[in-house]
Amino acid sequence: MGKNIFFIRSANGQVIEQLVDYIKNKHKNENIKLYCLIQKSSVKSFNEKYPSIKCIESEDGFFKYSVLKNNKELLHKLNDFQFDELYIPSSYGDYPDFNEVFLICSKIKNDKTILYNCYGETVEKKLNFAYIWIDKNLGEAIYFFKVLFALIGISLIYLVCYPYYFVKRKLFDNI
Template identity: 40%
Template sequence: MSKKILIVRSANEIVIKKLINYIIVTNENNIELYCLVQKNSVKLVKNIYPNIQCFIINEDNFNYNQFKKNKNLINEINENKYDEIYIPSSYLYLNNFNDIFNIANSINRINIFTFTADGNITRIKFNKLNLKLNLLFGEYIYFFILVFKIVFLSISYSLKMLLSLVLYIHRRVKYK
């Protein structure tokens, strides 16, 4: 029985080629490949990979709120249960992938993996509450984390300077 693998086309062609090569090598061609692709990339994907079945999102980007309104597409995708879903990134990290994570989480599957530009593969499990919070407040969360880090570093630096001052005074008093 062949393994069903869905790739979300969320990266550039170089990363997609690297991912498909990895999938083919590790599964010895015993696979059925599917691709969730934006409408502006369909021709490119079909020209390079004619054997991959494409599911077309009618937007130029992956937007979860638009995706969940397209019941026909969701039903078409969920006719299969995928052994693996891959979410590739053109970068070494996956910032602002909340919509894509929510889309992948709504698809009938066994495992979800991320694939970064350097070929790093990570199996991920989703927490529905975290996904909803990130979808609603994702941009603000990154801002508050940044502010928290700046405040924490400022306090740490201030405490270090205060400790240095106390030690300096203690040494001066001790040696007088």
């Protein structure tokens, strides 16, 4: 029985090509089946370039979790498999605005999630739907409260320390 390896087409063509080469080199002595979640408009050209990779079509445009959860057929296709590895490629060195992709990938059954960036660096990551959802939807509110508490803390330190310094200076000036 071979390994089922899944990746989402969340990066440009060059990074996807690097990723496919990386996966094939990593598993060159193993029987692997590659699956890719890809937008409908890109399937034809992708199949011409990679005929051995099974495409799972999603709606055109950016990957959005809200679209995925409403597409029962796509959810059913994705949940038919247990993937050994799930790769999330990025066209950048980091993963800017990848919360939607992380939400989608957190709902796909897999043993190992691996982030792959444009430099060929890989990082294994555990995706927790609740943490990602909180970060995506409440991140700005949480940031506001962090800044608010920092300002309150600085104000309290100033209000306590300045009078202490003032009194101490007046006492020692008189001596």
